[in-house]
Amino acid sequence: MNSIINDIEIIKSETTKINEVDFDNLAFGSVFSDHMLECNFKDGKWQAPKVIPYQAITLDPSAKIFHYGQSVFEGMKAYKDANEDVWLFRPLENFKRLNISSKRLAIPEVPENYFMDGLKTLLEVDRDWIPKNEGSSLYIRPFVFASGNGFHASPANAYKFIICTAPSGAYFSGKVKVLIEQTYSRSANGGVGYAKAGGNYAGQFYPTQLAVEKGYQQVIWTDDTTHEYIEEAGAMNIFVRINDTLITGPTSDRILDGITRKSIIELAKSEGIEVEVRKLSVHEVVEAAKNGSLKEMFGAGTAAVISPISGFGYKDEDFDIPELDETFAGFLKKRITDIQTNKVEDPFGWRYKL
Numbered sequence: 001m002n003s004i005i006n007d008i009e010i011i012k013s014e015t016t017k018i019n020e021v022d023f024d025n026l027a028f029g030s031v032f033s034d035h036m037l038e039c040n041f042k043d044g045k046w047q048a049p050k051v052i053p054y055q056a057i058t059l060d061p062s063a064k065i066f067h068y069g070q071s072v073f074e075g076m077k078a079y080k081d082a083n084e085d086v087w088l089f090r091p092l093e094n095f096k097r098l099n100i101s102s103k104r105l106a107i108p109e110v111p112e113n114y115f116m117d118g119l120k121t122l123l124e125v126d127r128d129w130i131p132k133n134e135g136s137s138l139y140i141r142p143f144v145f146a147s148g149n150g151f152h153a154s155p156a157n158a159y160k161f162i163i164c165t166a167p168s169g170a171y172f173s174g175k176v177k178v179l180i181e182q183t184y185s186r187s188a189n190g191g192v193g194y195a196k197a198g199g200n201y202a203g204q205f206y207p208t209q210l211a212v213e214k215g216y217q218q219v220i221w222t223d224d225t226t227h228e229y230i231e232e233a234g235a236m237n238i239f240v241r242i243n244d245t246l247i248t249g250p251t252s253d254r255i256l257d258g259i260t261r262k263s264i265i266e267l268a269k270s271e272g273i274e275v276e277v278r279k280l281s282v283h284e285v286v287e288a289a290k291n292g293s294l295k296e297m298f299g300a301g302t303a304a305v306i307s308p309i310s311g312f313g314y315k316d317e318d319f320d321i322p323e324l325d326e327t328f329a330g331f332l333k334k335r336i337t338d339i340q341t342n343k344v345e346d347p348f349g350w351r352y353k354l
């Protein structure tokens, strides 16, 4: 049955897959909800979005996404609390960053009401898909790509903005061992590293495969010129705790402005933890590991929230980070997820009720 919510047309799926899903054993991002939001850019403007049944997309083989990689994405989550109320976390930040990414890729920016009303309508329609089990959430993937045709290496004249959602369990389990990269780069000055551009991730796969072959799970990206400064951990921002100070690099062309990163900085400061946003050299981290002042390292991003690192490899040497009983990682992860899931007060105004 078709209907309209928030001025957005809804074409309901005639069947549901929800009964096939085991909500107690969810993987990350591998089953998809019944509906998706679709919005097309043509004739020079974004057309009204629609909620439609989740379905395959038909594209011409000459569609520019395939040849020139003109595409960007976002990642966010919706949570259901004990009263079945649904919460988003700083969704306007994702909206703004999607358009920052789009601008860099010469993709037309999506209007705010299409993004926000489209998202809210989609979540209303698929509300039953939002898990309420501890640790689970509905992972939300907004993305925009060039659907227009032609081999000419120039921006397309047609685009699709889609949001699909996937009920998901926790992203990582356990600690990861990382390799400090000395050859490859994720991003460069003047490049697209600050954007969530699809191709940025393709470029990470091969160096990550090499690290995995050597027995690590992830790569720590360093600056592209000297490889002497720590920048990111895989597709996450990175924090390093030396003694009782939490250190993370400043955002730049090369370091993505993560919403989890900036939330952790604010939260940690409000809890009286000393935070330094500054360049952090590999040398400093190696010295800290040697003299015992390196207490923690962790990645920060929407999917895993906080992902602790157990040790790192650097130039054929391995360094372990000893286990602590009480970690900043554990404390901050609990604080942030308690705010996200409406278990505690939100003094920052980050939570957004559906």
Ligand SMILES: *Cc1c(COP(=O)(O)O)cnc(C)c1O
Binding pocket: 075, 196, 232, 234, 235, 236, 237, 256, 257, 258, 259, 260, 261, 300, 301, 302, 303
């Ligand atoms: C998405 C992403 C992050 C984390 O951003 P969040 O907004 O916290 O999810 C960090 N680094 C890279 C390269 C990313 O793509």
